[in-house]
Amino acid sequence: MQLTRGADYAVRIMIHLATLPENERVLLPALAAAANAPASFLSKVLQALTRAGLISSRRGQLGGFEMLPRGRQASVLEVVEAIDGPIRLNVCVQHGPSCSRKSWCPAHPVWQLAQAAMIDVLRSASIADLAANASHVAVRD
Amino acid sequence: MQLTRGADYAVRIMIHLATLPENERVLLPALAAAANAPASFLSKVLQALTRAGLISSRRGQLGGFEMLPRGRQASVLEVVEAIDGPIRLNVCVQHGPSCSRKSWCPAHPVWQLAQAAMIDVLRSASIADLAANASHVAVRD
Numbered sequence: 001m002q003l004t005r006g007a008d009y010a011v012r013i014m015i016h017l018a019t020l021p022e023n024e025r026v027l028l029p030a031l032a033a034a035a036n037a038p039a040s041f042l043s044k045v046l047q048a049l050t051r052a053g054l055i056s057s058r059r060g061q062l063g064g065f066e067m068l069p070r071g072r073q074a075s076v077l078e079v080v081e082a083i084d085g086p087i088r089l090n091v092c093v094q095h096g097p098s099c100s101r102k103s104w105c106p107a108h109p110v111w112q113l114a115q116a117a118m119i120d121v122l123r124s125a126s127i128a129d130l131a132a133n134a135s136h137v138a139v140r141d
Numbered sequence: 142m143q144l145t146r147g148a149d150y151a152v153r154i155m156i157h158l159a160t161l162p163e164n165e166r167v168l169l170p171a172l173a174a175a176a177n178a179p180a181s182f183l184s185k186v187l188q189a190l191t192r193a194g195l196i197s198s199r200r201g202q203l204g205g206f207e208m209l210p211r212g213r214q215a216s217v218l219e220v221v222e223a224i225d226g227p228i229r230l231n232v233c234v235q236h237g238p239s240c241s242r243k244s245w246c247p248a249h250p251v252w253q254l255a256q257a258a259m260i261d262v263l264r265s266a267s268i269a270d271l272a273a274n275a276s277h278v279a280v281r282d
Contacts, residue, residue: 003231011248036242076251089259090144101177106275107152110217110266117258118230125251134247 006045007083009037011127013045014079017055017067018131025064045083052082076130077122087122089115147186148224150178152268154186155220158196158208159272166205186224193223217271218263228263230256 016034017026028046032039046065049055054071058064081087088094092102092111102108157175158167169187173180187206190196195212199205212220222228229235233243233252243249 002229005232008231008233008248008252011251012246015247076248088143090149091146092149104275105153106156106271107149107217110152110262110271111149113266114259114262117262118255121251121255121258125254130247130251134245 003080003087004084006041006048007080009035009042010045010049010079010083011076012036013042014049014054014067014071014074014127015130015134017065018072018127019134020067023066025058025062025066027064031065048083049079052078054079054082072128074127075123076125076127077119079127080122087115087119089118144221144228145225147182147189148221150176150183151186151190151220151224152217153177154183155190155195155208155212155215155268156272156275158206159213159268160275161208164207166199166203166207168205172206189224190220193219195220195223213269215268216264217266217268218260220268221263228256228260230259 012035013031016031020026026034028039028042031046032042035042037045046055046057049071050057050065054068054074056066056068058066077087089111092099092105092108093115099105099108153176154172157172161167167175169180169183172187173183176183178186187196187198190212191198191206195209195215197207197209199207218228230252233240233246233249234256240246240249
């Protein structure tokens with residue numbers, strides 16, 4: 001049971017972008033260095049963040065990736081879910097039609113509580129706050 | 142990011158066994174019915190629970206699976222980890238040598254907190270308590 005490596009990279013990228021001044025664009029190699037991640041792997045992550053409306057990408061000489069206001073306000077949960085989809089602890093608390101056993105299964109409330117506890121932490125951590133606390137020197141392009 | 146189906150079955154099996162009188166043995170088909178799980182899949186789950194010292198298995202006419210005192214006292218976390226191994230939210234909080242980024246990575250404390258919140262819920266839920274609260278009628282062999 002693990003969040004993907006891509007989600008972990010995405011959070012580090014978002015924190016890095018949130019440390020930069022508004023409208024500053026960063027090229028992929030600089031983002032890869034800041035997130036300590038292989039550039040080849042990051043393309044898909046950046047596409048997903050763009051699709052989710054958290055960052056924008058621009059081609060050309062003045063191109064690069066840029067934080068959007070929605071991304072700056074995002075929680076860690078939103079960033080993770082932009083990459084991995086909805087977080088579910090196990091199939092018992094899956095999205096969609098409810099588990100047919102839940103009316104009698106004594107384990108169901110435990111799965112729900114454990115999932116909610118984890119999600120609450122990720123929801124209450126904002127990218128902006130983490131960027132403000134970041135002690136590392138931001139790598140710029 | 143999900144606990145496996147096997148872990149989910151294991152918790153249901155353990156709760157069922159904990160509803161039975163001490164020393165009562167149950168055959169695999171009855172456990173499969175109680176856990177609402179395919180018998181073929183359960184063999185591996187039952188082997189893992191036996192290896193972990195949570196249940197015992199006996200062959201022959203009076204054979205079957207039986208709860209051990211350690212299993213009765215186990216938490217949901219112990220049962221899940223008997224099947225899935227240590228629960229880790231992502232590679233950042235993996236077992237073994239610590240993440241080399243953790244001294245500066247602003248995301249690290251969030252992963253740690255989220256993992257701890259989830260694990261705390263699973264650790265504080267005991268199989269015995271869940272069995273005591275179980276409202277369903279135990280399926281016997």
